[in-house]
Amino acid sequence: MEAEQASNEKRIITMKDFLSHISLDCVVFGFHSNQLKVLVLQMKTTSTWALPGGFVYEDESMEVAASRVLKERTGLNEIFLHQFHVFSDPQRSKQNPAVPDMILAGVTFPEKSWFEKRFISVGFYALVEFSQVNPQPDELSDACEWINLENIGILMLDHNEILQKALETLRMQLTFQPIGYNLLPEKFTLSELRKLYETILGKELDRRNFQRKILAYDILTRLEEVRQGVAHKAPALYKFNLVNYKRALDEGLQGRW
Amino acid sequence: MEAEQASNEKRIITMKDFLSHISLDCVVFGFHSNQLKVLVLQMKTTSTWALPGGFVYEDESMEVAASRVLKERTGLNEIFLHQFHVFSDPQRSKQNPAVPDMILAGVTFPEKSWFEKRFISVGFYALVEFSQVNPQPDELSDACEWINLENIGILMLDHNEILQKALETLRMQLTFQPIGYNLLPEKFTLSELRKLYETILGKELDRRNFQRKILAYDILTRLEEVRQGVAHKAPALYKFNLVNYKRALDEGLQGRW
DNA sequence: ATTCTTTGTGTCACTGCGACACAATGATAA
């Protein structure tokens, strides 16, 4: 169906075309200035902060819906998405705080019955290149912006739990899959990659051991170039070897069993 | 609400109390005779084999619903469950093949509209002690029984994909979490535990190296007893140290980063 | 009594680990 473009004018959105009782919430991770950042929205009526999310059209898969929703929030066409958990506590959305915002935005409810009742949410995390994102609020929110992970305050509903679960999933995942592609620019330094790992793991890594280990994964290609305009010894630039990187995602890293 | 007991007589089941568009499918793993087994149902009308599953009441979480469904199929009260993926291809249930069986079983459809349309399925895998399971078919099926994982044939809808994804999830999980509790009896031998790992990984492990590694996890307690009635040297019996086992599940095994 | 199979314990050479050193490089300050 036609893309719903962000617009200043009120537009009619009907819930009828969405699957009832199902929503999705996205934890969008970016990386900038050696900080892991999360994209959040500020709701119009309540001013609370929330993770981006939305609903699923009747002819969409969850992944397609999440891609569509995030294209609208970030402007990006291809986003690395990964489902990580279904949040289904019946208490989590007894009274949907977004309803006033939706009414304000002109949403009509052909059948209020399902939307004002509970719904489950499929949690996705997305990894995006910070510099390529053009944050766009939706009809329900005043702002869409990046917040440093360590500065996240109180979010709407169970969004703090959703964010925490996403982070735990990312952390656990580093034990068997690499990370970095989709988050870092095409060319990056080992120092930048290491700081990405450090912000996810929440601890400092020895730069020499990190280098030996990550090079042992055989997923990086060292470029002839070095980073320009830096204050000290210029570090080498690297890029991901996508064939090996994707294989490492599919098959997991070697080891353990 | 009242438990829906299996019964020979037709009973009225109404879809009205379930969340629309949402189902769950369970891959129930058991382990017996050194084989990983999966619990499957045989549908009445079509005679196809399917994974157990069901729907979610309006006041249940996904986990509670899955526990309820599996209590009915296995007779077990406490089952280790883990969500692993949401299956949401719009094509996956355009025409629900279970509808004829449901009609045969006396199910009425207050609002056919959602059930004959598509729905997403939350995939769970369950780990159960084979010997404690009392397989029970539901109203839609003739049989509920174990099949060796390596003998699984064609399953209904996308259930082969669901099963494959569950197995991949289990395999990947062995790189950062242990397995065995819930699947093995309270007392077991290292040989039995190793064969469990081998059937999940699909490859043979050296029994000496396996022993050294698994003991290094510090999740096992060696008992004073040995297995009786065996043909050769009696192996020592072990049990899981639940404190350490659960910590290993929560925090992951040491290593990598 | 011998053979077979399984188990418990252990060894070996090798690899990877955590902790860290040293030299190179470029900017900054004296």
Add this chain to the structure above:
DNA sequence: TTATCATTGTGTCGCAGTGACACAAAGAAT
């Protein structure tokens, strides 16, 4: 111009863990 500082690339060290495998014990079968 020289010295200092901070960062990076490469490497070492002692130790721990690995894959491959040996040997002895134990009990059943022949």
